[in-house]
Amino acid sequence: MRKINPHDFNVATRTTSRDINRQIALNLVREHQPLSRADLARRMQVRRGVVSVLVNELIQEELIYEGATGEAARGRKPTFLHVRTQNRLVVSVDVRFSRTYLALSDFGGRQLALDIFDTVFAPAKLIKIAARRIAKLLDAHKARPFCEGIGVVVPGIVDHRTGRILNAPTLGWRGVDIRDALSKETGLPVHIENAAKACALAQMWHGHGDAAGAHSFAHVSVSDGVGVGLVMNGELVRGHDNIAGEFGHLPLSIEGPRCMCGASGCWEAYISNIATLSRYFGHNLSKTEPKDLLADGRNRLSITDLVARARSGDAKAVTAIQTTARYLGLGLASVIHAVNPQRIYIGGEITAAWDMIEGTVRAALAERALTEEAVRTPILLAAFVDYPRLRGAAALVAAPTFAAPRVA
Amino acid sequence: MRKINPHDFNVATRTTSRDINRQIALNLVREHQPLSRADLARRMQVRRGVVSVLVNELIQEELIYEGATGEAARGRKPTFLHVRTQNRLVVSVDVRFSRTYLALSDFGGRQLALDIFDTVFAPAKLIKIAARRIAKLLDAHKARPFCEGIGVVVPGIVDHRTGRILNAPTLGWRGVDIRDALSKETGLPVHIENAAKACALAQMWHGHGDAAGAHSFAHVSVSDGVGVGLVMNGELVRGHDNIAGEFGHLPLSIEGPRCMCGASGCWEAYISNIATLSRYFGHNLSKTEPKDLLADGRNRLSITDLVARARSGDAKAVTAIQTTARYLGLGLASVIHAVNPQRIYIGGEITAAWDMIEGTVRAALAERALTEEAVRTPILLAAFVDYPRLRGAAALVAAPTFAAPRVA
DNA sequence: GACACTTTGTTCGGAGTTGAAACAATATCT
DNA sequence: AGATATTGTTTCAACTCCGAACAAAGTGTC
Numbered sequence: 041m042r043k044i045n046p047h048d049f050n051v052a053t054r055t056t057s058r059d060i061n062r063q064i065a066l067n068l069v070r071e072h073q074p075l076s077r078a079d080l081a082r083r084m085q086v087r088r089g090v091v092s093v094l095v096n097e098l099i100q101e102e103l104i105y106e107g108a109t110g111e112a113a114r115g116r117k118p119t120f121l122h123v124r125t126q127n128r129l130v131v132s133v134d135v136r137f138s139r140t141y142l143a144l145s146d147f148g149g150r151q152l153a154l155d156i157f158d159t160v161f162a163p164a165k166l167i168k169i170a171a172r173r174i175a176k177l178l179d180a181h182k183a184r185p186f187c188e189g190i191g192v193v194v195p196g197i198v199d200h201r202t203g204r205i206l207n208a209p210t211l212g213w214r215g216v217d218i219r220d221a222l223s224k225e226t227g228l229p230v231h232i233e234n235a236a237k238a239c240a241l242a243q244m245w246h247g248h249g250d251a252a253g254a255h256s257f258a259h260v261s262v263s264d265g266v267g268v269g270l271v272m273n274g275e276l277v278r279g280h281d282n283i284a285g286e287f288g289h290l291p292l293s294i295e296g297p298r299c300m301c302g303a304s305g306c307w308e309a310y311i312s313n314i315a316t317l318s319r320y321f322g323h324n325l326s327k328t329e330p331k332d333l334l335a336d337g338r339n340r341l342s343i344t345d346l347v348a349r350a351r352s353g354d355a356k357a358v359t360a361i362q363t364t365a366r367y368l369g370l371g372l373a374s375v376i377h378a379v380n381p382q383r384i385y386i387g388g389e390i391t392a393a394w395d396m397i398e399g400t401v402r403a404a405l406a407e408r409a410l411t412e413e414a415v416r417t418p419i420l421l422a423a424f425v426d427y428p429r430l431r432g433a434a435a436l437v438a439a440p441t442f443a444a445p446r447v448a
Numbered sequence: 449m450r451k452i453n454p455h456d457f458n459v460a461t462r463t464t465s466r467d468i469n470r471q472i473a474l475n476l477v478r479e480h481q482p483l484s485r486a487d488l489a490r491r492m493q494v495r496r497g498v499v500s501v502l503v504n505e506l507i508q509e510e511l512i513y514e515g516a517t518g519e520a521a522r523g524r525k526p527t528f529l530h531v532r533t534q535n536r537l538v539v540s541v542d543v544r545f546s547r548t549y550l551a552l553s554d555f556g557g558r559q560l561a562l563d564i565f566d567t568v569f570a571p572a573k574l575i576k577i578a579a580r581r582i583a584k585l586l587d588a589h590k591a592r593p594f595c596e597g598i599g600v601v602v603p604g605i606v607d608h609r610t611g612r613i614l615n616a617p618t619l620g621w622r623g624v625d626i627r628d629a630l631s632k633e634t635g636l637p638v639h640i641e642n643a644a645k646a647c648a649l650a651q652m653w654h655g656h657g658d659a660a661g662a663h664s665f666a667h668v669s670v671s672d673g674v675g676v677g678l679v680m681n682g683e684l685v686r687g688h689d690n691i692a693g694e695f696g697h698l699p700l701s702i703e704g705p706r707c708m709c710g711a712s713g714c715w716e717a718y719i720s721n722i723a724t725l726s727r728y729f730g731h732n733l734s735k736t737e738p739k740d741l742l743a744d745g746r747n748r749l750s751i752t753d754l755v756a757r758a759r760s761g762d763a764k765a766v767t768a769i770q771t772t773a774r775y776l777g778l779g780l781a782s783v784i785h786a787v788n789p790q791r792i793y794i795g796g797e798i799t800a801a802w803d804m805i806e807g808t809v810r811a812a813l814a815e816r817a818l819t820e821e822a823v824r825t826p827i828l829l830a831a832f833v834d835y836p837r838l839r840g841a842a843a844l845v846a847a848p849t850f851a852a853p854r855v856a
Numbered sequence: 857g858a859c860a861c862t863t864t865g866t867t868c869g870g871a872g873t874t875g876a877a878a879c880a881a882t883a884t885c886t
Numbered sequence: 887a888g889a890t891a892t893t894g895t896t897t898c899a900a901c902t903c904c905g906a907a908c909a910a911a912g913t914g915t916c
Contacts, residue, residue, distance in 0.1 A: 043682040057902085293704075448472060498904080527864085
């Protein structure tokens, strides 16, 4: 029951029906491969004749290909279809405070190479370095003719349309344009997005099998900050000014601890890795230089270390983590009450302690939840992969190929 | 960039293109009437021939009609088109704690009749009474052949698909099915929805001219409780369990005052009419029987009275209202950070004091807002009409006629 | 008043799509 | 060998938009 926007609509042309069905067919192959033309016709509830034409067009465009012939109890054997992903490549870039991560992967999400280097904060310089390393990566894998684009994720607010980074406090960037410069430098199309939003995109496009199916969910990334990527109706919610999903700065208590954003009592100030570590050390976060705590590696404890200490019996570590878990659950109630997603995915280092904290999280959620259904909202760990943000960056490039046509 | 849901999609048939364009044409006439066929062709960027066929079909179906011929400097004069709304009628029902409101109106939102009676809490009995009064209303206006349905709004959580009222605490209803029973009793299709969500629907469909255009907004209703209707991408957000938009139960302070929902420190517990009145009387809400305060009329002060007292110099009234205004602004920051709507509409009795409180609200919002754009989010008063909830109820029936076809 | 010009609305053949059914290809079972 | 079943293709009808020509209805000019 969507209202047509009378100032921005898409009239159906003579090829619109085809475009729609073509894209449906492509997505069904992606989801259920291997799959025959006849299978497709059954799933789409159209005649085989229509599918035949659609599929042959998709094959001609090299979006899918014919594989082995399958088995059948009786009758002619089906020829299986697959989407082509192996030789469609993406470069993904994750710019973080300490380091920048670079990867080459295919449309199926398989990572072929990884490159890590220290982040440089001057945008122009960073672009130069990244471009050089990307070129090296592509040449080393003879990947240049197969690379279809670059996806970049950054910890901050990004205007997806213009490509400008509006505000990335940890990097100290305001109004920086990486996209066009990097595109010019590399000759490849560049997409850029906020890290949490990109993770949600990755969850949507790479969540195969039972992990798929939810076309409305929230992806909560607990890291140095707290970011939420919202997917509703199969669409990433960016918001009018690109700040949708900033649940990290909703208050648990407006009189609570000071947050890096300037306000007080933000959820982030209770559950970010920094907050958990501060709690362990007995620091008051407001008095600590936040960047000191961000510096991972040298002498500083990471949240992963803290989990390890908790497991080996450090009572203070257990308390710090369990307190975070409680606040995590209280904040999840806000996410549920606001947009009521079908599921919530949790990502971040703290998930390594999930077996210890799940009960606490759910109990806290139950404290505030309005209904039984709200309490029962599935809370799942984001599929554990080595570099979830890099997968998100890759999804930025791969997703448009499979997206629904804009219509009406 | 929407992902096609591989388990719930809509294949394009050979009439899909027409369905899409037909609906676009209908909406354009609705939005820009009066309008000629040639105007439509220009706006849609299709040939006049296509529009001619579409329009003649719409005329045949009696969705639009030809009106007067317009003026033109040169050439043949255009014949104007209008959507037919005058003799398409709706009965709208607003069930509230004290009274139930009943109205007859047309698809254009014009109210033709109103009937108010005391609410009976036994569902079966209420249905009987409502059905009798609806019949009377229809007969009195000879409206029976023109009535296309009944829209019902209730203060509670409604499953829009099944029509069941899952939980309406003020009415004491849990799992009540009004829809099917009322439909059987009256012989008319019945739609039922949560009041705040319906108000958002009304805002979307009745917000003509400059009020329209926003296809992503939040409608905040401040009343006995606080409800938010979320519209994103021209679509009402109901959520997986129909509790999306329950921002009223997001915390300002988890240690704050007790809320009727059982949790503590909900936004609602700070800014609902009850909260504002309690503040004025110096009561502690947690110790007061909430239903005492709900009873309007007899001996009790209403929020409208309180505003009047503030205007005539009652310092305590001013303080109570300004305090509410501040908390309103702080909570609006949460709405903005969560879903970042293009605009926010405010409804409810407190808006009568908007000139006094706007500054306070905006200052509080600025206290927590992450970005300059967030601070500048337009906060508008919901178009002041006599019975906004009834308009929402009417929109439930009228909207499907104009909605975009489900595709892909 | 005749005629050119402009704009609106209709009509008609062409191209592209789904829909239904027949047909060819390929396999199993009796 | 023939019946049966399934896959994939082809063909034609129905329906759509697309483009252009055409009719209708008005204004302006000589």
